[in-house]
Amino acid sequence: MFALFSSSCVSNKKLVYFPDPAFNTEKLTPIANQPVNYLLQPRDILSVRIKTLDTESSEYFNIQPENGFMNLNQASVFLSSYSIDDNGSITLPEVGPIKVAGLTVQQAQQKIQEAIGVYLNKATILVKLVSFKVTVLGEVNTPGQFYIYNDQLTVLEGLGMAGDLTDFGNRENITLVRQTETGLGAILIDLKNPQLLASEYYYLQPNDVLYVQPLKAKTTRGNLNTLNVLSVVFGAVSTAILILTFVN
Structure with missing residues (x-):
């Protein structure tokens, strides 16, 4: 036991x-590690916000929730965003499909900027990955x-x-x-x-x-707990048998 x-x-x-003994309290130990830029994939969800001086024109491209305002929850973010389809594209009103799979978020933003620029002058595009x-x-x-x-x-x-x-x-x-x-x-x-x-x-x-x-x-501890329970039960049964034997 x-x-x-x-x-x-x-x-x-x-x-x-x-x-690691190489780490110490006197100075930082340099570590070479460059984050890898994530490449967009089908079923990723992008928030695409378009701003221009002409608010009415930009709102035409921006998806809005049916209730007219944005709630701060994940469901409303998804409903007001664009999902990348199996072909790797998102579809914007008037513009049509834009292939973004295989691009970084920054590259996708630049590509959408160029596509929107045909329809809107001096538009500012902000793209965020909201399905991370x-x-x-x-x-x-x-x-x-x-x-x-x-x-x-x-x-x-x-x-x-x-x-x-x-x-x-x-x-x-x-x-x-x-x-x-x-x-x-x-x-x-x-x-x-x-x-x-x-x-x-x-x-x-x-x-x-x-x-x-x-x-x-953890498995060993679980087995030990089981043994403890069995020991208690066995002890109680033994005590009951002794009492019955004494009474009889």
């Missing part, structure tokens, strides 16, 4: 991130799906949004599932390896899924 109890405890070494979400599952404190209102997100930030790993989260075995142009792909991430900070997988992309696997200690 003692051996089982000991194996259910989590060593402090298993809870530490990036245990990540899902974090497994041994974290608050698993769920999180929408990102920023241009980039790191693995550490994503795990932080999910309340960090529990003590039983395996920091050496985190599965990253990513949608690519050729289909789904998966890779294991090790938070104890400082090389992650320089890896291309340090930055999350839209629709990424992180799954934190549990340590074996």
Whole structure:
């Protein structure tokens, strides 16, 4: 029983991130890592806002919710945005389809700017990716799906949004599932390896899924809890039998 109890405890070494002696308290350790620009894919959702001196003309191109105003929730953002179709295009009124898949958000904005410029003079175009979400599952404190209102997100930030790993989260075995142009792909991430900070997988992309696997200690602890319950039940039954034997 003692051996089982000991194996259910989590060593402090298993809870530490990036245990690298190269890191110190005297100066920053430089890490070379350039974020990779995300390329738009079909089913991504873009917010396209067009502004001109002629408000009536610009409003013709801007999608508005049916109730006439914008609520600050994700559903209303989607309803007032453009979804990239399976052909990789969004369709603007009068302009027609504009192919944006395979472009960065900045490149898509420039392309839309050129297309709108044919119809509107001195128009200002602002394009944002509003379907940037990540899902974090497994041994974290608050698993769920999180929408990102920023241009980039790191693995550490994503795990932080999910309340960090529990003590039983395996920091050496985190599965990253990513949608690519050729289909789904998966890779294991090790938070104890400082090389992650320089890896291309340090930055999350839209629709990424992180799954934190549990340590074996959690299973052992579950077995220990079961044994404790059985011990209590067995003790109660034994006591009852002794009482009945004494009475008789």
